[in-house]
Amino acid sequence: MKTSELVYDLPEDLIAQTPIEPRDAARLLVFDRVSRTLAHRRFRDVGEYLRRGDVLVFNDTRVLQARLQAVKIPTGGRVEVLLLKRLDATTWETLVGGPGVRVGTRLRIVPPGECPPIDVTADVIAELDFGGRVLRFDQPIDAHLSALGSVPLPPYIHVPLRDPERYQTVYARVPGSAAAPTAGLHFTPGLMQSLREQGVVMLFVELRVGLDTFRPIDADEVEQHHIHSEYCRLSAETADRIERARRAGGRVIAVGTTAVRTLETAARAGDPRRVSPFEGDTSLFITPGFEFRAVDALITNFHLPRSTLLALVAAFAGRELILNAYRVAIAERYRFYSFGDAMLIV
Numbered sequence: 001m002k003t004s005e006l007v008y009d010l011p012e013d014l015i016a017q018t019p020i021e022p023r024d025a026a027r028l029l030v031f032d033r034v035s036r037t038l039a040h041r042r043f044r045d046v047g048e049y050l051r052r053g054d055v056l057v058f059n060d061t062r063v064l065q066a067r068l069q070a071v072k073i074p075t076g077g078r079v080e081v082l083l084l085k086r087l088d089a090t091t092w093e094t095l096v097g098g099p100g101v102r103v104g105t106r107l108r109i110v111p112p113g114e115c116p117p118i119d120v121t122a123d124v125i126a127e128l129d130f131g132g133r134v135l136r137f138d139q140p141i142d143a144h145l146s147a148l149g150s151v152p153l154p155p156y157i158h159v160p161l162r163d164p165e166r167y168q169t170v171y172a173r174v175p176g177s178a179a180a181p182t183a184g185l186h187f188t189p190g191l192m193q194s195l196r197e198q199g200v201v202m203l204f205v206e207l208r209v210g211l212d213t214f215r216p217i218d219a220d221e222v223e224q225h226h227i228h229s230e231y232c233r234l235s236a237e238t239a240d241r242i243e244r245a246r247r248a249g250g251r252v253i254a255v256g257t258t259a260v261r262t263l264e265t266a267a268r269a270g271d272p273r274r275v276s277p278f279e280g281d282t283s284l285f286i287t288p289g290f291e292f293r294a295v296d297a298l299i300t301n302f303h304l305p306r307s308t309l310l311a312l313v314a315a316f317a318g319r320e321l322i323l324n325a326y327r328v329a330i331a332e333r334y335r336f337y338s339f340g341d342a343m344l345i346v
Helices: 043-049 142-148 182-186 189-198 236-247 257-266 308-317 319-331
Strands: 027-032 037-042 055-059 061-063 067-073 078-086 091-097 106-110 121-127 133-137 174-177 201-207 230-234 252-255 278-282 297-301 342-345
Touching: 027 043, 027 319, 037 043, 043 189, 043 342, 055 236, 055 257, 078 106, 174 201, 182 297, 189 201, 201 236, 201 257, 230 257, 236 252, 252 257, 257 278, 257 297, 257 308, 297 308, 308 319, 308 342
Parallel strands: 027 342, 055 201, 055 252, 061 174, 252 297
Antiparallel strands: 027 037, 067 078, 067 106, 078 091, 091 133, 106 121, 121 133, 201 230, 230 278, 297 342
């Protein structure tokens, strides 16, 4: 498929700059793949489309305070570092913003604002083909992120976030991501409790969101794009509960594209007739023509053109149908991207 087939025109004022309050007041575009109909609702109404015994699968990863400010030693030139993936205790794949950051460059991490200084340095030890850098810190950085780092909002958000917790899901538990699994931002504790009382089963997987959330497809053909691996985990208990629900007639509803990739990776880890436990890196790239084995329905946000996320949604619901739904959403002035509105695809 040509990457140009994943393009649509979005007025800039529809890129949501701030989250709506309360979380479940976001709009919800419901797309029925069988009847090919659209319905306009609020996210708090999502339970009307779920049945007793259905399974919601959430990614409970938590966003790291992974954006760091640094200066080059000895010149003092300022750069910004975004931690993407831990390679070992002191080594990370990163994106680095600033000129002249080559192998051999040494950086000193600068605390924000009035925070007391913490002496942390890092050496650039490799350059990556996507423009990233591998940094080796002089000590494990994890314990210092709360003091040195900030939440890495996507580059299309220009309004400062007053409450950093608003870029975390209410169920976020496992630190490790460079971006939020944004479909889950619409859930509130009250909505989740209401769905449990309705008989909806809630299960959790982990996928540590990395580089490809930020990187557009740069190849002419979608399939030529190289997707980078991300760590994910689906436990034996979760796999067993999914299989029991499926045998009882329940649907598996992924909350976000990261949950889809985890589920579909696990569905290819063993017996092709079931979801198996899985822990490790996945580089599963879902494009139109993909055979879904685990996911029956999807809750997702509206995604950027030329993105791997839009390719996944197009694979699930059909490219032309999804782009038509996006045109309707634009005409109805839905809010797009991380802090925007949601779709339910059934």
